Amino acid sequence: MKKVVIATKNKGKALEFKSLFKKYNIEAISLLELEKEVPDVEETGTTFQENAALKAEEIANLLNTPVLADDSGLEIDALDGRPGIFSARYAGEQKDDQANIDKVLKELKEVPEKGRSARFVCVLAIAIPGEETIFRTGYCEGEINTEQKGDNGFGYDPIFIPNGYELTMAELEPEEKNSISHRKNAIIQLEDWLKTM
Numbered sequence: 480m481k482k483v484v485i486a487t488k489n490k491g492k493a494l495e496f497k498s499l500f501k502k503y504n505i506e507a508i509s510l511l512e513l514e515k516e517v518p519d520v521e522e523t524g525t526t527f528q529e530n531a532a533l534k535a536e537e538i539a540n541l542l543n544t545p546v547l548a549d550d551s552g553l554e555i556d557a558l559d560g561r562p563g564i565f566s567a568r569y570a571g572e573q574k575d576d577q578a579n580i581d582k583v584l585k586e587l588k589e590v591p592e593k594g595r596s597a598r599f600v601c602v603l604a605i606a607i608p609g610e611e612t613i614f615r616t617g618y619c620e621g622e623i624n625t626e627q628k629g630d631n632g633f634g635y636d637p638i639f640i641p642n643g644y645e646l647t648m649a650e651l652e653p654e655e656k657n658s659i660s661h662r663k664n665a666i667i668q669l670e671d672w673l674k675t676m
């Protein structure tokens with residue numbers, strides 16, 4: 480099976496890539512599985528695209544192999560797009576999913592049901608040493624529930640209800656999430672590249 484390195488240390492993301500890439504006959508290998516200890520890449524960019532490029536290019540140069548990175552997050556309209564690129568660390572450097580959820584629910588406390596629209600965004604960057612980096616973007620539109628529900632997935636899944644559903648993303652089976660997610664929608668646009676791998 481062909482392999483591709485995913486420049487992520489997020490377990491939830493890594494699992495989703497494994498499942499999403501299986502149907503292309505590609506094994507997704509995260510940084511958590513490499514024998515070599517790789518440093519954390521500082522996400523100093525001001526956009527998803529910049530941060531995805533930083534992660535993909537730094538690890539591609541380090542390993543001298545093609546690397547894919549995912550920079551993703553949740554944009555909430557009532558919060559002017561926050562947490563956005565700061566999604567992982569919204570409630571602090573410890574990257575605590577529960578603390579992040581608590582912070583969002585508190586900030587949206589006074590916001591009525593109709594005003595809770597949001598979307599997940601995923602920008603993929605593929606860095607190939609010596610070549611120009613490729614980008615693809617995917618979205619998943621929905622709204623923020625007033626309470627958290629479900630244990631599947633990761634991050635903000637327990638408070639995000641995708642459009643057309645009455646369940647949160649964390650109440651959906653992983654296969655169902657992977658059929659509608661921002662990550663899936665970005666990967667679809669990468670099919671041309673995945674097939675030439």
Ligand SMILES: O=P(O)(O)OP(=O)(O)OP(=O)(O)OC[C@H]1O[C@@H](n2cnc3c(O)ncnc32)[C@H](O)[C@@H]1O
Nearest residue numbers: 487488489549550551552553566567633634635636
């Ligand atoms: O940078 P890497 O190592 O990949 O791991 P990370 O968790 O820091 O990843 P990002 O910098 O891309 O931040 C993405 C954050 O956005 C949120 N997020 C992204 N995709 C999500 C999803 O599918 N479901 C729920 N939350 C998601 C979640 O809080 C993530 O930690």
Ligand SMILES: [Mg+2]
Nearest residue numbers: 489522550567
């Ligand atoms: Mg990160």
